[in-house]
Amino acid sequence: MNSSGERPVVDVAFQGGGAISAAEKVDRAKVLKRLRFGDDAFRHLTRAAAIAVLVILSGIIFSLVYGSLPAIQKFGIGFLFDESWNPVTEKFGAIAPIYGTVLTSLIAMLIAVPIGLFIALFLTELCPMWLGRPIGIAVELLAGIPSIIYGIWGLFVFAPFLQQYVQPFLISAFGNVPVLSNLFAGPPYGIGILTAGLILAIMVLPFITSISRDVFDAVPPMLKESAYGLGCTTWEVARYVVLPFTRVGVIGGVMLALGRALGETMAVTFVIGNAHRISGSILAPGTTISATIANEFTEAVGDIYTSSLILIGLILFVITFIVLAFARLMLMRLNARLGK
């Protein structure tokens, strides 16, 4: 501590209180009582703040459940499996947005996880020190860029590019392959499930990279050096030493990224197309839970419509809560193993 200045710290108790000036005759018992009171007050204050965090969470759950009660009462459990979404007849179901949410996140993970792990491998094992730090910092800065930036880029640059070059190619290349022809059917809209998945992949990539790099860095050098000493190649060290050692951490990091992808709103809303139907083709427009809420909530008229939107919000919260809780448990297990 370099800031303990002019006077001994103990005097703080007598001079710092404000009400008690040094000139006054100090009544020791009184001062001690004041201090005890202040001490208790501060402790209770911090405890209340900690409990407030729990209150926020229960507030979220309570308000979502309260807001979605009309829809729950009207549709019951069937809401989960109903594909219709019709504001005119007030008939709503959640399966189309759930399907879109899960599918876009799945596409994102399939692409971003291997690439992210390979980049982390590059950063921890291959890259020279002088290059590793700037790339690491760049990746972390990019992880902080707001998602609306990815959205606007997706809408104006990426979707037209896909529409013009990539999607016609996919359609013609897989047109005659049995299963894939359904997956890549339909006209090239540009926007749709695939585009949203790809944007999400680009968005969570820095996130996965940064977490797995931290996790890979936590492997004790001794373990790696022993493997190298036995004559292992870099790949064998990564595959048979680093990855098994960090498995829970990597799974935790991936789940954390999945939680982000599932709940991501702006990057998806721009390019998903907001169509409430389930189409076999991933080129077709679809919707996700968050995109539906973002697009329709302010324009929703009527209790049932609003309440249905809140209900799918509740479903999204439950899904992400489970995924994130699982992620945290995994990361906690890794930390316990490292003795932190």
Added chain:
Amino acid sequence: MATLASGASSPLYAKRRRKNVVTMAMAYAATGFGLSWLALILGVLFWEGFSGLSLRVFTEMTPPPGASGGLLNPIIGSLVMTFLAVLIGTPLGVLAGTYLAEYGRYDRLSSVVRFINDILLSAPSIVIGLFIYELMVAQMGHFSGWAGAVALAVIVVPVVVRTTEDMLTLVPDTLREAAASVGLPRSLMIQKVAYRAARAGMITGVLLAIARISGETAPLLFTALNNQFWTNNMNAPVSSLPVVIFQFALSPYKDWQELAWTGALIITMAVLALSITARFLGGERKKS
């Protein structure tokens, strides 16, 4: 290992080397691939955003379609709501973090709060928007800047709790013991000793929280809504930069889209500046 005896030319050794070369090439390729996408996004953003950047952007209100204008009211709206959110969220977050690190480091309540806080840290922000809508907008009967600020504050809290706890945990116990040994009560020890030692890190946390909320769109969509005009009434709908970008980018008007790009550039620059400052202040901070 048989390969050692048979030397470097054995087929097994060659196979292992081939595999290594292939996978390492993939690692290089993945890095190049990943970084080039991100460079591309930033490149386009700067290209599109800079062309529209002028003094007008900072001095004029958002225009109706077809007219010229700037982004003054959303910029001010964002600044005010961010400021209020930090004002509400920081004390709460610092106090909760203090409890986790100082009073209840090992108790049951802390481990629950820590777990819940980590989940709130990555909870979908649109759900937080719905929460504040139910809590404030539905109760008051109208959208308001206050609701937007509170929604952002809910996002600030977990970030500040996390960094405060991490930074206070790093303060050596000997400092606390020294303070206690001269008779300093615990609350004063925390305020006068621990906070000072952890100050840089705690400020970093607040900066990171600001960076986080300055680009948040989803929680503002149906709390603060949007406002085409200047307002200094926080009880009315207030426009914010991200929401205006969202609205303008999806509009069919060319000049609105151009303003959206410019706004996106401004937000990105602000966020990058904040996170660089935070890094600089906090040094090598361990992330979650």
